[in-house]
Structures are given as C-alpha cells and as structure tokens.
Amino acid sequence: MDHEVDGEPLRVWERPALTPQAGPALTPRGRTVVLVHGFEESWEDWRVLARHLPADVRLFALDLPWRSGSRHLWADRGASTAWLERALELLPVRPDVVVAHSFGATTQLELLTRRTPSASIPTVLVAPVFRPHDRPIDALFFGEAIERFRAVLADGLRAQLGPRAQKIPTDIVEAMIGKVRERVEPHGFLQFYATLGRGPGLALHRIEAPVLLVSGTHDPSAPPAAIDALMASIPDVRLHQDPGLTHFCQLQQPVRVAEQISAFLEATPLHHYDKEAISA
Template sequence: MTWYPVVEAERDGERLAVHRGPGDGPALVLAHGLEDSWHTWRPFVDELGTDLPFTPYALDLPWRAGARYGWVYRTHPATLLRHALALLPEPPALLVGHSFGANAVLELLAAADRPAPTTPARRVCHRAATWSRRLDGVVLLAPHFRPPDDPVDWRLHDRELARFRAVIGEGLRLRLGERRHTLDPDLVDTMVAKALDRVSPLAFVALLRQFLTTAELGLDAVTVPTLVVTGTLDPALAGARTEALRRAMPVASVHTRPDGGHFCHLEQAAAVTAEIRRFLAALPTPTLA
C-alpha cells in the first residue's frame, strides 16, 4: 500500500517528518523506536487491516537509525514528539509508540495530565494537554519502566547497556528477514558488531536517561485508555517491571505476549494486532469500534 510524505520541518535543530498511509477516518499516529525508522510501521499497519476507520500517520523522529543525537544536550524526547504531533494535519485519535517512541508517548501523557502549570517551564505541559484531551486511546509496544525500588548503580548501567546492544542486534536480525537463516552466523554477528559501532554513544545516553526517569513520571494521573503490549522475552518490561508499571499507571491494561521479544508487534504481528483491535472495539468512542 502506498505511503507518501505529508510535511517535513525543523524544530529544536532537528528534522521531523510525517508520512501518511492509506485509510480514511481519525488519525492513527505511530512513533518508532530508537535506531529504527518510520518504515517499520508499514507491515504493522498492513496487518492491522485497512477495514479500520483510521488514517495512519508515521512520524520520522530524531532518534531514527543513524541519528547523531545532538538533541540530547538541549531537549527531551517528549518535546520532540510534541513538535512532531503539531505538524499533523489533524489531531491524533489513537497514538501508538514502540520502545523509545512508546516511552516518549508515556512522558507526554504524564506531562499532559499533571495539574495546570504555574511556571513558564511547565507551559509545555499545558499545550500537551490540548491534544491529550482529544485522544481516544494509546497503545504502547515494548516500553521500558524502572521500578522505584530498583537502585541506580553500576550494575543497572551495565544491565541496560547490554539490553541496548541486544535490542540493536535483534532489530538488525529482524530487518535481514529470511536471509538471516541462510547467512553464516559469524557473518551475522559481524554485521551486528559493525551496526553497533555506527550507533552514537549518545543513543545509549538518551535511552538510559529516559529509563531512569520512568519511575518519577506520575502516571497515576493519566486518564487516556492505554494498552501496553510486551513480551516475556523482553527485559525492558519483564517480571517486576511489569507489575511496577501496572501499579504506577492504573489506567493501563498491560498484556504480556508468551515468547514475545522486543519486536513482538512485528514477529507476532497477527496476535498483537488482534489485541489492538479488541482494545479499539472496547473504547467508548463509536468511530473506533
């Protein structure tokens, strides 16, 4: 199915873009993960089905593959996401994020649902609240979350660095498709190592900073219906992290896919999109039924 560019702009010194897919109806907006691409959503939207009454918009964000991450010094993922949402020709009805993009959505939701701002620094939250009130639902795919009692120490740093490297490798292997089964395993490992060498260290800085602050988001104030989908094989939200997110965000329905990894929305696309369709059918807004 054909996708085409809608708009491209620069905000906070970073390039942002919006691409539209086939469909008609309220805006379904998709935010990709770290070192990924807006293209990753095309097979996902195909699997979700064209019979749903949505117009899909995929955001091209400054944590795309090959990014330099200079924005880490001057802004935050939620701010960049808010700028991208402002480029849309219509307000989002459903917001879907994967991995780093899912957590950017989570940060923006938390900011939007805080009490009214009283200082200039928090006026960003007030503007975020404008579109937040229009949202009918949110889907978070493979977000990460730090339980408040998880100590910030060097063991956590090393654990998250290993997770970061594993996800980059998993993403590359997934992009290879069926070729990864025919290529020599040593060659695939070499390709993964070279891919990791090309990733800016600031990408991990951005990920670690985002992960560390999840415990402080104040998600109990979020009122937008939210579906969280994760996999049992993905340490980003496994075990104690899953339960901690459930406690922190009562509005969220957290579903864990058996044998699912960090990219379960692509590897188990039929099952994950079926969950999303059930979530949409249960929303109170008739246009999403």
C-alpha cells in the same frame, strides 16, 4: 510529508483510510492512529503491521530523531518527549490513538504524564522499556543497562533483516551489528539511559488517557516488576501479555499485535478533530 524542525528532519507517512464507496478519505469518520517507532527503528518498521489493521483506519507513522542511521545528537535540541510533541503537532488531525514501541513507548508514557493536549490521547504501549522503583541507579544497573542496550540493537537489526538474517553469514551479521554500535554509542546510549532513569519518578497516577500494555511475558525490557509497577500506577490501564511475543513483536508477530490494537480501537471513544476545520 517531510518537515525540518530545529535542523532535524521529521517525516510523516500516511495511509489514508478507505471507505466502501468513496475510496481514500482525507477526513475519514473512522479512527485515526499514529505510530511511534523505537530506538534505531523508523516509520518503515510499521509497514508489516499496518497491513493487518482495518482498512478504514487512517494511519500516520512518524519518523523521529532516534531513527535508524542517526548519530543521536538530537537531545541537544530537546528531550525525546519534546520531539514527539513537535511531530504530533505536524499532523492535520488529532489522533484517536497513539501506538508506540519500545523507546518510543517509554517516551509516550512520559508524555502522558504532562499537562499538554497530547497527554490525553489513548495509547497502546508495545514492549515498553521501563525501570521499576526497586532498581537503584548504581554501577550494577549501569552495566546491565549497557548490555541490554547492545542486545536490543542486535535484536533490532536481526528483526529488521527478517528471513534474510538466516541467509547472511554470522560473521557478516556480527560486523553489521558492530557498525551500528560504533555509530550509536555513546550518544544514543546516554539518551536511552537518561530516559530509563526517569521512569520511577514519573507521575503515572496523573495519566488520564486509557492505556493498553502489550508485551511478551519474557521480554527483559519489561520484566514482571516493571509491568506490575505500571499496572499499579496508571489509573485506566489494561494488559495483554503473550509468551509468544518478542521485544520486536510489531515486526515478528504483527498479526497478534494488530489484533490487540484493533480491539483497543473498538473499545476507545472517538475524539479526534481536523485541525484545518478548527482553524477555519
């Protein structure tokens, strides 16, 4: 499904649920999950993981303004939380669970603190980017944030290339990374930095939805202090940390991540509704 909102294309990919007798189901009784990609990613980055989720789960993957290839001028027409809400409103059903990665996870975390209908959706935050209270916004933090941002861009490109990255000469890969940085900076970094800077001020204690954190033990985007802060502040939260998970674990370790999502689905009550049925 392709839409245009305030001049920005918003796309929704759907994988209908499969029922044993009826085949693809338009309004399945099973779970409905929406997938939210990170910075310089796209809905297609969920394809591999989607193969490992139960067939009776109805999937929607959003293609958001911070997608790969964007010049990241979208903030002039709304913060990332506003864009995520707009995309969620395009769905025909209210999802049972949101699964969000990296910058998308940080955006969903902020949305959970708002008093909106979307704020009550159970959520899996995969490799969330978060700044704990003990990190002041100063010149040192700014410099570290730039370096980390650039490292994530490079790691993301390599993750998207997959095995092909090993066959491409190093200088070609570095040139590709340079082209991404040239396009993304400075607008993309400013939005990333602004979102990161708001983290310590979020009213995490107001989150009512259950939340699962999935991250790598050594992921610098979610250091121990950040995970500790999230665990201490979100009322209904659980954690799965794995030393084998990278920041782009949805691409590089999809089976492990899918197992955690599936377990969360099993433990989460079903509350989604069909918008068309309600309006009728």
